[in-house]
Amino acid sequence: MVAAIAVPSPTYSPLPSRELNSALFSASPLKAVSLPVKLNRRKARNEVRLIVAAAAGGGGRFYFNFTGFPFPLGPFLNRRTLRYEAVKDTIWLFEQEQALGFSSVSTNIRMTVIKLKSGGLFVHAPIAPTQECIQVLYQRLPCLHLVKELGCPVEYIVLPTFAYEHKIFVGPFSRKFPEAQVWVAPRQWSWPLNLPLEFFGVFRSKTLKDEDTSAPWADEIEQKVLSCPEVGIGPYVEVAFYHKRTRTLLVTDAVIYVPRQPPECISKDSLLASAKNGLAVKLLSKGKEVPEEPVVDNKTNRQKGWERMVLQILFLGPSNLLEPNASFSQMSQKLIVSPIVKTLVFSKVPEKVRDWIDRITQDWRFNRIIPAHFAAPINVSRSDFLTAFGFLDDLLGESYVAARPSLSLLFMSLLGKAASNFPPDDMRTLSSLDQFLVSVGAVKKTVSGRKK
Known part of the structure; x- marks a missing residue:
């Protein structure tokens, strides 16, 4: 939840074919992440393959970024791009390393690309559009070149959140594909200065709406908006998407699955x-x-x-x-809500989050989740997803839990509470921070009680 001046990257054009053919590529298998109750190793091996773009000498990875308050987001000059095929010929994941300032702390940041029936592309949460990133798409995806003349243009670029680490790439990425429509989550804001989207290089964007059946992709992809202005310094906004044909749920930060091994993109x-x-x-x-x-x-x-x-x-x-x-x-190795998101955001507005989660699980029959960080795709059921949010029922009270229509939901709530009991010693700093932010009015106390 940070903001500062976004410095656009230099503009690159796709390399000529002879230069593309000289690039070095390697391939290795990657298993889809599955919860133990849903583990299917053979299917995972078939579904997910890793393609690493490794241009000779690391060329094409330059991207200048020294922005972010209070800590800039690294790497500052060089970002490697890796590509995973999540669903054959339909969904691809592109990952880059993202570091917190000058620290040694990094994680992966993910862009998801879906091929629509039109042959065009739906780009979810774009990453830094380095020459290598564009080149990987241009060279290696069969019938999925990101160049309009080749028949598969980028049609939509989607910012599904307010979060700075995803917002800063939308402008530079959209300039690579000026014919694409840019759609953004509602209630965009930044801190310490609440800057307009144009300041981040995002122009002529359209706003994502909850359950919008008029969206140009509505026949293939549905959407549900979580908007919580009550949180504090600014609203928490996240838009979930459901690709119906592949039964895939796309989220940004709502849930994560920490893999045992580090992601390939972390150096x-x-x-x-x-x-x-x-x-x-x-x-x-x-x-x-x-x-x-x-x-x-x-x-x-x-x-x-x-x-x-x-x-x-x-x-x-x-x-x-x-x-x-x-x-x-x-x-690690379980579907959870991040302790930071749980403590500073979701615990403040349990009713809104629960309504959003219930609508997602009731309306969408997904069996795969793709978040914007850590492991993906995650092969899970709707009950696994509900279990990750079991802590909400503690905040909502016994009367709300008892009113839920299914004994299985009650059982999942109990499992979720156990899964959300993070190590108390590790939570001490985060809990103290939460108390401080509440005391100074930066975030609000838990909004308890359902409106009658």
């Missing part, structure tokens, strides 16, 4: 930097002695770096970065 250097015992580790070591030892490049240290990254992303100030494995194990 080795970032992982090893996080594995070093720096100041953050010394402050968050539970008083234990922190050894001063060099970090060698091996699988163990890369994994330690990933676990430390995850805990800092989820909790801001976890209890023990020196030995992160125990807390990481409790937070």
